[in-house]
Amino acid sequence: MLDLLEQPEAPPAGSPRDHDALFYDILAGGAKTRLLEAFLDLQVPEILGSRGEMTARDFCRQLAVHPHRGWKFLHLLATVGLLEQAAGDHGEDDAVFRLSPAAKYHFGEDGRQGYYYRDLVNFWRNVAVLPIVEVLRGMPLPNAVRWPPPGLNEAEHLETWMRVTAEGAVATVLNSGALAEGSRLLDVGGGDGTIGCALAQHYPGLKVTVFNLPASAYLARRTISEKGCGDRVQVHEGDFLQDEFPAGYDRVLFSRVLCDWTPAVCRMLFEKSRRALGPGGRLVINEALVDGNLDYTVSWEFRYLFYDTFGRCLFKPLHVYRELLNDAGFEIVNYTPMPPAVFYSVIEAVPK
Numbered sequence: 001m002l003d004l005l006e007q008p009e010a011p012p013a014g015s016p017r018d019h020d021a022l023f024y025d026i027l028a029g030g031a032k033t034r035l036l037e038a039f040l041d042l043q044v045p046e047i048l049g050s051r052g053e054m055t056a057r058d059f060c061r062q063l064a065v066h067p068h069r070g071w072k073f074l075h076l077l078a079t080v081g082l083l084e085q086a087a088g089d090h091g092e093d094d095a096v097f098r099l100s101p102a103a104k105y106h107f108g109e110d111g112r113q114g115y116y117y118r119d120l121v122n123f124w125r126n127v128a129v130l131p132i133v134e135v136l137r138g139m140p141l142p143n144a145v146r147w148p149p150p151g152l153n154e155a156e157h158l159e160t161w162m163r164v165t166a167e168g169a170v171a172t173v174l175n176s177g178a179l180a181e182g183s184r185l186l187d188v189g190g191g192d193g194t195i196g197c198a199l200a201q202h203y204p205g206l207k208v209t210v211f212n213l214p215a216s217a218y219l220a221r222r223t224i225s226e227k228g229c230g231d232r233v234q235v236h237e238g239d240f241l242q243d244e245f246p247a248g249y250d251r252v253l254f255s256r257v258l259c260d261w262t263p264a265v266c267r268m269l270f271e272k273s274r275r276a277l278g279p280g281g282r283l284v285i286n287e288a289l290v291d292g293n294l295d296y297t298v299s300w301e302f303r304y305l306f307y308d309t310f311g312r313c314l315f316k317p318l319h320v321y322r323e324l325l326n327d328a329g330f331e332i333v334n335y336t337p338m339p340p341a342v343f344y345s346v347i348e349a350v351p352k
């Protein structure tokens with residue numbers, strides 16, 4: 001007898017259904033984003049976070065939403081995984097909706113958290129309203145995001161994003177073991193020092209230099225002082241596009257830095273790293289690779305279409321890093337793929 005619970009198989013590669021699935025995947029991307037925007041604008045996380053669960057009828061009444069459209073909206077939110085739906089398979093008004101585990105992960109049990117994810121949606125909106133064809137024809141973009149951050153406010157915004165997402169980045173570096181034998185670490189583009197302090201706290205024998213632009217260097221000094229790490233974490237102010245790195249390190253780390261720069265800049269940074277590393281030194285890259293992170297890459301690089309100071313090929317696959325490292329006189333000696341928790345993989349390379 002036919003098992004009705006059996007999952008349909010994925011379409012064979014190159015079949016008409018495979019091609020159509022790609023097309024619908026692209027089209028559904030737009031639908032999903034609009035659903036997410038309305039989910040936040042209607043404060044669905046906050047309302048369901050405080051109420052626990054609601055019927056479609058109560059939800060539409062409380063939010064003054066059209067009952068028919070509101071029902072379909074809630075059902076779609078459940079279909080894309082932002083809500084859980086109980087009952088209502090036939091469209092009944094008393095279908096019950098609650099936040100899904102994924103929505104609670106992103107916006108908290110109470111639905112009031114998620115600064116970083118909310119900000120990502122705001123940044124998406126800023127570019128989504130622009131006429132893309134006109135932008136592609138060269139329409140000037142006076143308020144475009146500039147890179148690197150041009151002033152203290154912009155640096156503070158960036159480093160806040162980095163700080164609130166630092167835990168995962170620290171975890172992948174620690175998990176790789178790449179710093180376990182190190183004693184002097186140069187953390188290039190080391191944010192506001194959060195990661196440098198966390199690494200120094202984990203490895204009592206490690207001294208860290210955070211290399212950063214003046215505004216972020218100032219923020220790093222503040223963090224280091226607040227965390228009481230000043231005995232082993234220091235700041236070196238510099239612009240890696242212009243300045244040579246200080247020398248005499250046995251580890252040089254790029255954590256979430258290289259996906260902001262073109263392959264040519266990355267190669268130049270690797271060459272500087274080679275000169276900064278003493279004998280037996282090791283270059284450590286903690287980065288989101290294109291491999292396995294396609295949606296992540298597309299959502300970031302779409303925005304970069306609207307920001308001219310961001311270059312080409314910023315997110316790169318592993319094989320491009322291998323080529324760039326090779327060109328700069330390094331060979332990869334260890335690779336730790338991203339764990340289930342975060343997007344970052346760790347590449348370790350030594351001078352050839």
Ligand SMILES: C[S@@+](CC[C@H](N)C(=O)[O-])C[C@H]1O[C@@H](n2cnc3c(N)ncnc32)[C@H](O)[C@@H]1O
Pocket residue numbers: 148149162163166169188189190191192195211212213216238239240241254255256257260
């Ligand atoms: C995406 S953040 C990553 C911060 C930190 N490494 C982390 O993982 O949280 C990129 C960092 O590179 C720094 N940066 C950008 N351009 C730079 C430049 N030309 N010279 C030095 N640092 C730069 C930024 O100030 C910022 O701290």
